[in-house]
Amino acid sequence: MSRPFHLSDPVRARQMADAMAILAPPTPIKIVHVCGTHEMAITQHGLRRFLPEKVEILEGPGCPVCVTPTADIDAAVQIAETGAILCTFGDMTRVPGTRLTLEQARSNGCDIRVVLSAAEAANIAKGTDREVVFFAVGFETTTPMTAAVLLDDAPTNFSALVSHKKIPEAMAVLLNLPGTNIHGYLAPGHVSTILGLAPYARQLETFKVPIVVGGFEPLDILYAITLILRQIRDGKGFVENGFPRGVANEGNIAAQILIETVFESTEVQWRGIGAIPESGYRLRDEFAQFDARLRFNIEGETGDEHIPGCRCADVLTARATPADCPLFGERCTPLSPVGPCMVGTEGACSIWFRYGGREIP
Amino acid sequence: MTHYDDRISPLHGAGGEMMGKLLAEHVLPHFASSQVGRINLSAMDDGATIALPTVGELVMTTDSHVVKPIFFPGGDIGKLAAAGTLNDLAVMGARPLALSLAVIIEENFRMIDVDRIVKSFAETLETSDTPLICGDTKVMGRGEIDGIAINTTGLGIADPAIGDAGAKPGDMVITTGSMGDHGMALMASRQEFHLETELVSDVASIWPMIRTILPLGGIHAMKDPTRGGLAAALNEMAGKSQTTIELVHSSIPIRDEVQALSDLLGISPLEVANEGKAILIVDPGVATSMLETLREHPLGRNAAIIGHVGTQYPGRVVVTTDVGGRRFLDMPLGDPVPRIC
Numbered sequence: 001m002s003r004p005f006h007l008s009d010p011v012r013a014r015q016m017a018d019a020m021a022i023l024a025p026p027t028p029i030k031i032v033h034v035c036g037t038h039e040m041a042i043t044q045h046g047l048r049r050f051l052p053e054k055v056e057i058l059e060g061p062g063c064p065v066c067v068t069p070t071a072d073i074d075a076a077v078q079i080a081e082t083g084a085i086l087c088t089f090g091d092m093t094r095v096p097g098t099r100l101t102l103e104q105a106r107s108n109g110c111d112i113r114v115v116l117s118a119a120e121a122a123n124i125a126k127g128t129d130r131e132v133v134f135f136a137v138g139f140e141t142t143t144p145m146t147a148a149v150l151l152d153d154a155p156t157n158f159s160a161l162v163s164h165k166k167i168p169e170a171m172a173v174l175l176n177l178p179g180t181n182i183h184g185y186l187a188p189g190h191v192s193t194i195l196g197l198a199p200y201a202r203q204l205e206t207f208k209v210p211i212v213v214g215g216f217e218p219l220d221i222l223y224a225i226t227l228i229l230r231q232i233r234d235g236k237g238f239v240e241n242g243f244p245r246g247v248a249n250e251g252n253i254a255a256q257i258l259i260e261t262v263f264e265s266t267e268v269q270w271r272g273i274g275a276i277p278e279s280g281y282r283l284r285d286e287f288a289q290f291d292a293r294l295r296f297n298i299e300g301e302t303g304d305e306h307i308p309g310c311r312c313a314d315v316l317t318a319r320a321t322p323a324d325c326p327l328f329g330e331r332c333t334p335l336s337p338v339g340p341c342m343v344g345t346e347g348a349c350s351i352w353f354r355y356g357g358r359e360i361p
Numbered sequence: 362m363t364h365y366d367d368r369i370s371p372l373h374g375a376g377g378e379m380m381g382k383l384l385a386e387h388v389l390p391h392f393a394s395s396q397v398g399r400i401n402l403s404a405m406d407d408g409a410t411i412a413l414p415t416v417g418e419l420v421m422t423t424d425s426h427v428v429k430p431i432f433f434p435g436g437d438i439g440k441l442a443a444a445g446t447l448n449d450l451a452v453m454g455a456r457p458l459a460l461s462l463a464v465i466i467e468e469n470f471r472m473i474d475v476d477r478i479v480k481s482f483a484e485t486l487e488t489s490d491t492p493l494i495c496g497d498t499k500v501m502g503r504g505e506i507d508g509i510a511i512n513t514t515g516l517g518i519a520d521p522a523i524g525d526a527g528a529k530p531g532d533m534v535i536t537t538g539s540m541g542d543h544g545m546a547l548m549a550s551r552q553e554f555h556l557e558t559e560l561v562s563d564v565a566s567i568w569p570m571i572r573t574i575l576p577l578g579g580i581h582a583m584k585d586p587t588r589g590g591l592a593a594a595l596n597e598m599a600g601k602s603q604t605t606i607e608l609v610h611s612s613i614p615i616r617d618e619v620q621a622l623s624d625l626l627g628i629s630p631l632e633v634a635n636e637g638k639a640i641l642i643v644d645p646g647v648a649t650s651m652l653e654t655l656r657e658h659p660l661g662r663n664a665a666i667i668g669h670v671g672t673q674y675p676g677r678v679v680v681t682t683d684v685g686g687r688r689f690l691d692m693p694l695g696d697p698v699p700r701i702c
Contacts, residue, residue, distance in 0.1 A: 010684055010685035013685055044688060218686075356687075
């Protein structure tokens with residue numbers, strides 16, 4: 001029953017903590033990552049205790065469920081209410097829309113199915129005459145899978161409600177927002193396996209902020225943070241691959257071609273941030289027949305995202321920790337979530353509530 | 362062969378001749394030796410009797426079982442139903458006296474599947490020398506129930522009964538074996554994941570193992586970590602005793618294949634069900650001898666001390682992680698969902 005890898009080695013972790021303590025400047029440092037899996041790993045392994053005292057690491061807009069705007073949830077509900085089968089990832093069913101969550105829509109009689117992939121949704125479509133719509137959320141990790149299904153002879157009763165987003169563009173926007181004060185980015189390992197390093201450089205070069213791609217094992221993460229602190233000490237700010245075991249510098253070209261073939265960049269809404277140019281995908285005209293928005297006449301309305309007292313918008317932009325929100329753990333818990341960051345299992349609030357965030361000495 | 366011989370029909374639940382035939386041919390033969398009191402299963406009376414024990418406390422428990430798939434690697438709903446109730450008695454420190462078996466079956470359910478389920482139910486009772494003394498059969502129409510549901514009630518005798526609220530600071534926490542086997546085996550066998558693994562459920566009656574440690578004494582609290590897994594069991598134990606349970610993650614036995622699947626799906630092996638394990642909170646003075654005794658039993662070979670009871674965060678469970686960090690292990694919310702990316 002031995003653990004297969006030594007990427008949790010406590011002695012090496014301690015050594016890295018010592019190195020970070022030497023590298024870190026005396027002033028407060030805020031590092032932001034943009035990936036629910038990173039937050040999960042950091043919190044589940046209790047990695048914050050290895051960071052120097054004035055170095056903090058926060059989750060920005062890294063949970064695909066959390067950043068999906070109300071308008072897209074509303075569109076999904078509207079489609080489900082026509083009688084179509086709406087397929088979605090599990091977490092999405094509980095995110096509040098303007099009127100209903102998908103879970104509530106299901107209680108009202110809508111046919112909403114939880115799937116694990118676009119391919120599973122397409123298979124459902126092959127077995128029925130009814131309309132089947134895949135609610136396509138997620139970053140560059142899930143986008144190629146949606147593309148692959150649409151390229152692979154998708155059935156005519158199948159369509160996609162596309163809500164895919166691009167991470168590097170959001171990272172750049174965050175740096176321009178007032179009050180974010182970000183000193184470095186821990187870039188997500190699995191998104192980077194697809195993208196490679198170039199998109200980060202393109203989007204973020206002008207900011208001169210350290211960007212280091214990190215893996216997901218405890219030592220991967222500590223190593224990447226060490227590299228960020230080294231760049232900070234040296235006054236540098238460039239894109240660095242701290243996860244060469246998993247990420248090729250050029251990325252996964254085949255997956256990039258899939259995305260390029262099916263999708264084109266467009267301005268999309270991010271919950272908590274607003275509209276960001278070129279930060280999401282829409283289907284190219286050649287694939288318009290699979291566009292659920294066209295098939296079901298969905299208007300581009302903006303939903304109501306204001307939740308009184310909820311600081312999800314600040315959490316998603318790394319301007320607050322979950323513990324800074326007055327509702328956190330009081331009115332807002334995973335069992336009765338108020339804001340989206342408590343709904344998504346990869347949301348910062350949900351993770352902090354379940355595993356303790358910074359709380360445990 | 363008529364249709365009635367190989368499929369369940371509404372007549373099988375109607376209380377008439379068809380039902381008598383079902384019981385006589387498919388149920389009773391498996392329980393020929395089921396006798397405990399003056400009026401037993403074979404009497405087919407309105408109830409059965411048990412002679413009252415002279416010492417100890419009677420423990421009664423009931424559980425309804427639905428599982429998908431009905432036949433899974435390492436077991437089926439019959440074995441699960443028997444073990445589930447026997448284990449609820451065992452972790453109360455109770456020797457099982459008798460079980461009931463109430464079955465609701467969907468019309469058109471295959472008779473050979475009924476046979477398999479009843480057989481494995483009977484075999485599991487046999488491992489714990491426990492008689493079946495009464496039962497009930499109902500049939501519902503197609504689509505009104507998903508295959509089969511089983512309810513079992515168990516009666517046991519404990520002297521005294523062991524609750525799950527008795528943890529005291531300084532106590533040691535013991536698991537009788539590896540965590541997450543049942544939940545992960547079921548997850549792997551769900552067809553939507555398209556996985557092929559060697560994983561099997563740990564479903565088993567743990568009474569034969571538990572009976573070997575009861576004479577040692579010193580068990581302050583005991584629980585079977587079924588739904589919600591170790592996380593749910595320990596949170597309940599910490600909550601009821603208002604203590605802190607401090608775990609060391611590297612000492613929790615987890616099979617490599619369970620860990621691998623867990624990493625793949627993003628579901629913690631500590632949050633999924635076990636059906637053949639117990640968690641014990643014991644006096645530190647007996648911890649070592651208890652561990653040795655457990656390990657002598659085939660079901661307890663991988664038993665381990667996984668932590669201790671403290672006071673820092675009353676009602677919560679804290680884990681020291683492999684890398685040396687600390688975090689809470691919280692009560693799981695509901696059915697675990699695989700992550701998006």
